[in-house]
Amino acid sequence: IAVYMFITVKDVKREMREGSQVSAFFSWRKLKKTTKTVWKVSRxxxxxxxxxxxxxxxxxxxxxxxxxxNIWISSFFGSSDDEISKANSRGQMISGIGGVLILILSFFIGWGTDKMKFxxxxxLFYGIRALFYFLILFAKDPSTVQAFLFFLIIYTSNGLLNIIINSYFYKIIRKEHKGILxxxxxxxxxxxxxxxSKVGALFFDHVIISGPFLLGAIFDLSFVILFFFF
Structure with missing residues (x-):
């Protein structure tokens, strides 16, 4: 019995070792094939x-x-608890109203992505966000209606753009490439x-407090140009 158990254990170990080697071979081959496919698609x-x-x-x-x-808004307020509370409440108001608008408009944006060409x-939407990013340069005070509307439009359009870009991506990729892509x-x-987070902070601290939004406007505009003209 002892000899039989010894031989059986050796056979099991050998089969497990060979099986793992075969599995590793097929996994490596599959990974290599997938990498080539992804590279070809991306290229x-x-x-x-x-x-x-x-x-x-x-x-x-x-x-x-x-x-x-929120950093931009808080930069206009003092460091006392009351001032910090005022700054936070203004940012929360924009986020709250913007969140409601996103919920309401999400259905229409989803419908639009099915009916209209991307x-x-x-x-349109990246162009709008780029415009209002740029207009933040002219907002002098977060307590003004102007600044409130600028940030509300930016916040709302950003939520809707997440829907649009995800819809675009999932419509252009093939099912067999969906996971890796x-x-x-x-x-x-x-x-x-x-x-x-890094570059925007540098712009905010060393260039102008509206610098991160100017950077966002440049990137959004470049995307519109690439998408529309190329």
Missing amino acids: TSREVNLSYYGSFITRMGDILSILFM VYTIS NGIFLFFGTLGILFI
């Missing part, structure tokens, strides 16, 4: 590359419309967050 598909760039600047907008909006929806799409979005 030849204008739409996929545009969606990567769109993910990059759309996620930049998440930081601009939340973090830098060249029009993307050019979605990972790359999200990767570029994360790069956008990291980029604007």
